Amino acid sequence: xxxxxxxxxxxxxxxxDVACTSSGVxxxxxxxxxxxxxxxxICHSFASDGRCISLLKVLMTNYCIYDCQxxxxxxxxxxxxxxxxxxxxxxxxxxxxxxxYIEGLFLSSGILKSPDYTSERLLKTLLLIRNKYHFRGxxxxxxxxxxxxxxxxxxxxxxxxxxVNIELPxxxxxxxxxxxxxxxxxxxxMKLLTSSIRQNSYDLAHYKxxxxxxxxxxxxxxxxxxxxxxDFQILSLAQGLYQKYRxxxxxxxxxxxxxxxxxxxxxxxxxxxxxxxRLYQADWLLRFYGFKAEELLDEEHPNMNPLMDPKCNxxxxxxxxxxxxxxxxxxxxxxxxxxxxxxxxxxIMTARRNGSLSFxxxxxxxxxxxxxxxxxxxxxxxxxxxxxxxxxxMRALIGDxxxxxxxxxxxxxxxPSAMLLKGEIRQCLGVRT
Amino acid sequence: xxxxxxxxxLYDGTLQGLLTCVFESxxxxxxxxHIYTQEECELSLFTAKWVDTDEEKARxxxxxxxxxxxxxxxxxxxxSFYTCLPDKERHILDFLRxxxxxxxxxxxxITDERVFVLQKAVKHLLNEAHLLKGFLRFSIHxxxxxxxxxxxxxxxxxxxxxxxxxxxxxxxxxYDKTHKQALVYQSYQAVILQLDSFEIPKEGEEELRYQRxxxxxxxxxxxxxxxxxxxxxxxxxxxxxxxxVEMAPRENHSDAYADKPxxxxxxx
Numbered sequence: 001x002x003x004x005x006x007x008x009x010x011x012x013x014x015x016x017d018v019a020c021t022s023s024g025v026x027x028x029x030x031x032x033x034x035x036x037x038x039x040x041x042i043c044h045s046f047a048s049d050g051r052c053i054s055l056l057k058v059l060m061t062n063y064c065i066y067d068c069q070x071x072x073x074x075x076x077x078x079x080x081x082x083x084x085x086x087x088x089x090x091x092x093x094x095x096x097x098x099x100x101y102i103e104g105l106f107l108s109s110g111i112l113k114s115p116d117y118t119s120e121r122l123l124k125t126l127l128l129i130r131n132k133y134h135f136r137g138x139x140x141x142x143x144x145x146x147x148x149x150x151x152x153x154x155x156x157x158x159x160x161x162x163x164v165n166i167e168l169p170x171x172x173x174x175x176x177x178x179x180x181x182x183x184x185x186x187x188x189x190m191k192l193l194t195s196s197i198r199q200n201s202y203d204l205a206h207y208k209x210x211x212x213x214x215x216x217x218x219x220x221x222x223x224x225x226x227x228x229x230x231d232f233q234i235l236s237l238a239q240g241l242y243q244k245y246r247x248x249x250x251x252x253x254x255x256x257x258x259x260x261x262x263x264x265x266x267x268x269x270x271x272x273x274x275x276x277x278r279l280y281q282a283d284w285l286l287r288f289y290g291f292k293a294e295e296l297l298d299e300e301h302p303n304m305n306p307l308m309d310p311k312c313n314x315x316x317x318x319x320x321x322x323x324x325x326x327x328x329x330x331x332x333x334x335x336x337x338x339x340x341x342x343x344x345x346x347x348i349m350t351a352r353r354n355g356s357l358s359f360x361x362x363x364x365x366x367x368x369x370x371x372x373x374x375x376x377x378x379x380x381x382x383x384x385x386x387x388x389x390x391x392x393x394m395r396a397l398i399g400d401x402x403x404x405x406x407x408x409x410x411x412x413x414x415x416p417s418a419m420l421l422k423g424e425i426r427q428c429l430g431v432r433t
Numbered sequence: 434x435x436x437x438x439x440x441x442x443l444y445d446g447t448l449q450g451l452l453t454c455v456f457e458s459x460x461x462x463x464x465x466x467h468i469y470t471q472e473e474c475e476l477s478l479f480t481a482k483w484v485d486t487d488e489e490k491a492r493x494x495x496x497x498x499x500x501x502x503x504x505x506x507x508x509x510x511x512x513s514f515y516t517c518l519p520d521k522e523r524h525i526l527d528f529l530r531x532x533x534x535x536x537x538x539x540x541x542x543i544t545d546e547r548v549f550v551l552q553k554a555v556k557h558l559l560n561e562a563h564l565l566k567g568f569l570r571f572s573i574h575x576x577x578x579x580x581x582x583x584x585x586x587x588x589x590x591x592x593x594x595x596x597x598x599x600x601x602x603x604x605x606x607x608y609d610k611t612h613k614q615a616l617v618y619q620s621y622q623a624v625i626l627q628l629d630s631f632e633i634p635k636e637g638e639e640e641l642r643y644q645r646x647x648x649x650x651x652x653x654x655x656x657x658x659x660x661x662x663x664x665x666x667x668x669x670x671x672x673x674x675x676x677x678v679e680m681a682p683r684e685n686h687s688d689a690y691a692d693k694p695x696x697x698x699x700x701x
Contacts, residue, residue, distance in 0.1 A: 007646055011653040029598040031621070036599045043668070044567040045679055047655035050664025054567075057654065095643050096650075098578070098603070099571045101678070256658050271658050351543045361544035 003092065006082045013062040013073050014108055017165070017221060018253045022054040022103035022138040024216030025160050035097060035104070035137030037160065042103050055106035055140060056096055060084055060121055064110030068178040069261045070167065070226045073110045077259070083112065086125040094133050104138030104160075105129065115146035123151065126158040138216075145185040149192055153213070156196055161216040161248070164190045169234045173227035176263055193218045194245045217248035224279060225272040226255035226264055230302035235282055235293040242286065252279040278304035285310060288342050289335045307398045312338045315375055316394055322375040323382065327356045338397075339372030359383055371397065436464045441481045444522075446470040448514050451522055452491035454484050455529055468522035502532040505540045509551055515587040518554035525551070562591040568673045569596075571605065572644070574634045578605035581633060581676050589616055589625060597623050644678045651679035 023041030043052040061083035064073045072079070084092075089107075096102045107125065112118050122141055129135045141159040143152050156162055164186055168174045171183045193214065200213035220241065222234060238250040254271035257264065282304065285291040289311070296310050297303070305313045315322065315338050324333055326348060334345040344366045351357060351365060356379050363369060373383040374393045442457065442465040444450035454468050466479055498507040506528075513525050527547045532539040542548045561584050569592070571578040578600070582588070589609045593616050596607065604619040608631045615628040636644070674680035 004646060004649060008649055008653050011650055015654050015656055029601050031601050034600060034602065036595075038566075038595075040563075042563075042567040045651065045677065046665045046669040047651065048662065048665060049655040049657075049659035050661035050668065051655075051659075052668065053651070053654060056650070092646070096647060098600070099573065099643065099647070099678075100567075100569050100580070101647050103567075254659075256656060273659065347543055350541050354538060354542050354544075357544065364544050364549050 001082060003088060006084055006088070007058065007092070009080060009082050010058045010060075010062060010084060013079075013110070014057050014059045014106075016072065016253065016256060016258075017057065017106075017108060018051070018251045019140065019163060019219055019221060019249070020052055020054050020057060020106060021219075021249065022140075024248055025138070027136060027215075029136060033134035033136050034094070035135050037103070037136070037138045044100070044102055054103045055138065056093055056102045056104070057106040057108075058084070058089070060089070060107060060109035060118070060125065061112050062110045063112045065113070066111055066178070066180040068167070068181065069259055069264060070177055070223055070255065072258045074259070084125075086121060086128050089125050090128040090133060093129060094135065097135070097137055104135075104140070106140045108142040109144065111144065115144045116148050116151060119144050119147040119151045119155065123155055123158075126155065130158050143189040143193060143218075145181060145189055147189065152189060152192060153196060156193065156213045157211055159214055161219060162193055162214045163219045163221070164193070165221045166237075167221065167223050168227050169222050169229045169237050170227065173229065177227065177261070190218070190220070190245055197246070217246070219247060219249040219251060221251040221253055223255050224252050224276050230297075231275070231279060231282075231304045232293070232297040232299070232302035234279060235286070235297060238283060239286055239293040250283060252276050252283070274306055275304065278306070278310060282310045290332055291336075308394075309338075311336070312371060312397055316390060316397075319390060323377045324375060325377050325380065326362065327352050327379060337372055337375050339368035339370065339375075341366075436462045438464045438466060439479045440465050441479045442468040442522075443471060443481055443483045444468060445486050446472075447486060448511070449488060449491040450484065450486040451514065451525065452494040453487045454522065455494050455526055456487070456490040457484050458526060465523070465526075467520060468526065498529070498532070501536070502529075502539060503537040506532050506537070509540060509555060512555045512558060513551045515590060516554040516558045517585045517587075518550070521554065524554075558586040558588065558591070561586050562588040564669075564673065565592050566595050568669070568677060569607065570676060570678050572633060572636055572640055572678075574637070574640070576604060578603055579633055580605070580607045581610055581631070582607060583610045583672070583676065585611065587612055587614075589614055593618075593623055593625065648679050648681075648683065652683075 021041050022037065023039065025037050026039040027037045029036040041054060043054050045053040047053055059073070061081070062073045062079070063081045063083060064071075064075050067074045067076050089105075093102075093105045097104065107122055109118050109122060112121070122144075126139060126141065129139070138161075139159045140161045140163065141155055143155070143162045143164045145164060152162075166186055168177060174181060174183060196213050197217060200210065203210035204212065222237070224234065234252070241247045241250055254273050254276040255265065256271050257267045257269050260267065282291075282293075282296055285296065286293065291314070296314055304310055308316075315336065321333075321336075324337055326334070329337075331345060331349055334340055334348055335342065340348070347365045348357065348362075348367075351361065357365075358378050359369065359373070362372070362376075362378070369383070373386060374396070440463050442454045444454050451468065454465070457463070458465060465482075495507070498510065510525055510529065513521055513528075518524060524547070528539075528551050531545070531547050535542070539548060543552060565582055565584060565588055569580045569582055571580045573579075587609075589607065589612070592607075596605065596616075597618050600618075601621065606618075607616040608628065609615070610631075613627060613629055615626050615631065617624055617626060
């Protein structure tokens with residue numbers, strides 16, 4: 001079959017996997033080879049959905065023996081099935097890489113015959129790319145649950161990053177929607193990767209010639225909105241994965257309805273994009289801002305506020321800690337001020353060594369004053385003309401983000417009030433009283 | 434005696450020329466209103482003074498920066514020189530004057546206007562160079578890879594190392610259409626040349642085949658239900674699209690920029 005058609009089908013079945021990063025490993029080029037990797041990663045294009053295209057993201061094949069209900073490639077789905085040969089895929093990857101279209105390959109696969117058989121085909125492709133074509137660029141490969149550990153180790157020696165997708169954030173949902181997979185199937189390879197990566201970092205430190213095992217670490221993905229788990233459950237699980245399994249990234253994927261199974265949202269349901277966005281914001285707070293999942297959400301408030309980002313939400317619930325004096329606050333506290341990011345917090349630390357900072361200076365540093373002004377003082381002074389109450393700040397912060405039905409319209413005698421009531425705002429904010 | 438300010442310097446546009454101007458400014462106790470290259474020079478009320486590039490003077494200024502200020506400051510000066518900041522020469526002179534007085538802490542004074550203006554311009558330059566490392570497209574003609582960029586800043590010198598390192602065994606040419614410069618790399622040697630015009634040769638059959646495959650991949654990988662052109666535009670501003678294969682109009686397609694995925698979902 002023609003490569004164009006294979007590429008189309010196997011891209012179409014891989015596109016719901018969200019991970020496309022090429023970051024985490026700095027490896028320069030070398031004579032006699034092609035390619036290099038850059039620590040911060042490089043985006044080569046942006047698709048019509050606004051997501052970064054960094055790697056050639058395709059499946060080896062979309063044949064699959066499993067019947068996971070949320071997946072386009074489930075065996076009960078009536079769709080055309082094709083497979084790349086390792087040679088075809090290696091050649092395509094190199095041709096794209098040479099033209100600077102991509103940073104490398106993201107290779108996943110449906111399960112053909114058995115997990116081991118599938119992994120062997122992945123391995124064959126990677127061996128071709130690394131050894132025949134001397135490719136030094138980025139490779140992300142999936143660890144297929146149920147694969148022999150020896151095979152996974154071989155894959156890890158050739159890849160920069162490996163990942164096992166959790167897909168559904170609880171065992172119950174997994175049992176209902178992915179009958180061929182169990183929690184153990186997923187966590188077993190994840191554990192193996194964690195211990196191999198840890199062992200390898202020890203070897204690398206002790207032996208000069210130790211080969212690198214997945215130097216860019218492992219990641220995973222969870223589908224959001226296909227099953228009933230709360231944001232709190234999802235975020236707690238992510239936090240556990242970062243701590244226990246040392247994952248580099250957890251990706252969240254808003255579920256796109258692809259099936260008529262009554263347990264899943266119906267076709268035509270909009271994907272919960274805002275929820276996904278809030279989860280990413282919270283994920284960043286866990287990884288770079290020193291927050292804990294329990295600080296952002298709890299059993300009583302298990303879901304994120306749609307009107308406000310999780311950091312603003314947290315700050316408004318802890319007004320007793322604010323305002324913070326920008327010129328003296330410790331770094332950890334600067335990070336918790338809405339409108340101050342990791343970069344601006346560091347720049348504040350540098351700049352205040354040379355004199356005290358004013359609101360004007362903060363603007364130059366890159367602080368988003370629109371949000372930060374409610375939570376800071378500069379040399380003891382608040383921003384001009386601000387009076388800070390919880391409701392007032394909340395109204396100001398959500399301002400133009402009110403839901404569409406609350407936009408001003410022609411007054412009607414019988415329509416419900418278009419204004420948000422104080423109680424409603426407090427409710428949506430999850431204000432703890 | 435106050436420094437004379439009613440003078441304009443003219444120089445040859447090279448870094449060495451600018452460093453000579455810095456030397457001239459200090460030795461003659463002059464603070465020029467502007468430092469212009471010959472092309473930029475307009476009629477001015479002030480005396481225009483041509484400064485001859487002098488390697489020895491330039492070297493002395495260049496070596497004084499890490500000694501009296503810091504290596505970080507010298508890097509900032511060098512990078513600022515590659516930016517498209519209007520009147521960058523005068524801003525660099527102001528920064529150096531501050532630096533010689535304040536010493537190594539000058540690069541930490543990020544809220545001082547004289548430092549801020551350079552750091553902001555350099556941020557723009559570095560950002561543009563980073564994007565170009567991703568957005569540049571090569572087409573292959575025989576054994577030579579050719580790419581064209583249209584950056585606002587002099588980004589070519591910043592991306593040169595990246596591409597030479599990535600494709601050590603290849604021969605390639607990257608043409609900067611804005612500044613009419615070309616980076617030529619062959620057998621582990623790279624040079625940047627002035628090149629007044631350049632046309633990409635016509636693509637052969639194999640090249641066209643891979644361009645079509647890449648366009649198809651691009652059209653397929655976007656998820657229809659998440660269509661978000663505004664987000665795409667934020668990350669990939671339109672001014673880069675002209676040199677990108679996947680953003681070119683499709684041959685047998687009416688929509689010019691592949692707005693809608695060409696291949697409808699297989700699952701429907």
